[in-house]
Amino acid sequence: MRIAFAADDSNATTDAVLAHLAAAGHEVVRVDALPWPDLGAGVGRAVAEGRAELGVVMCWTGTGTAIAANKVPGALAAVAWDPWVARGARLWNDANVLAMSLKRLAPDVAVEVLRAFLETPAADPDEAENIARLKGLDTNR
Numbered sequence: 495m496r497i498a499f500a501a502d503d504s505n506a507t508t509d510a511v512l513a514h515l516a517a518a519g520h521e522v523v524r525v526d527a528l529p530w531p532d533l534g535a536g537v538g539r540a541v542a543e544g545r546a547e548l549g550v551v552m553c554w555t556g557t558g559t560a561i562a563a564n565k566v567p568g569a570l571a572a573v574a575w576d577p578w579v580a581r582g583a584r585l586w587n588d589a590n591v592l593a594m595s596l597k598r599l600a601p602d603v604a605v606e607v608l609r610a611f612l613e614t615p616a617a618d619p620d621e622a623e624n625i626a627r628l629k630g631l632d633t634n635r
């Protein structure tokens with residue numbers, strides 16, 4: 495799968511995420527933009543324009559890059575800090591960008607969260623109406 499990735503810092507957690515993406519055979523599309531609003535929006539655009547199927551953004555908290563990605567119509571970014579939340583973001587929200595804190599998640603936890611996000615299929619059919627409403631908000635701004 496093609497995964498757009500950007501982070502505004504690097505440490506053992508970002509290294510573990512990138513190592514997992516490579517080991518799992520994903521093609522990583524690096525978005526080299528700074529500061530964090532630009533990198534979040536850059537990953538959002540990469541996904542919304544079809545240059546990547548999913549995106550991963552990482553900043554100190556995960557929140558700023560998620561907010562920035564969510565400014566791009568077609569990008570649905572979710573902050574996740576454990577695998578259950580990451581699975582829910584895919585199943586119930588159809589999220590296509592995962593945002594994680596590079597400061598607060600240990601490397602092994604970040605990889606578990608990432609795996610849950612990547613391995614969960616998008617959108618439970620029971621949520622179709624809610625997800626359509628969510629996507630409709632893009633055009634109602």
Ligand SMILES: O=C(CO)[C@H](O)[C@H](O)COP(=O)(O)O
Nearest residue numbers: 529553554555556557558559
């Ligand atoms: O978590 C973040 C945004 O939500 C940033 O990573 C944090 O604020 C540091 O950014 P900068 O070094 O550009 O001031």
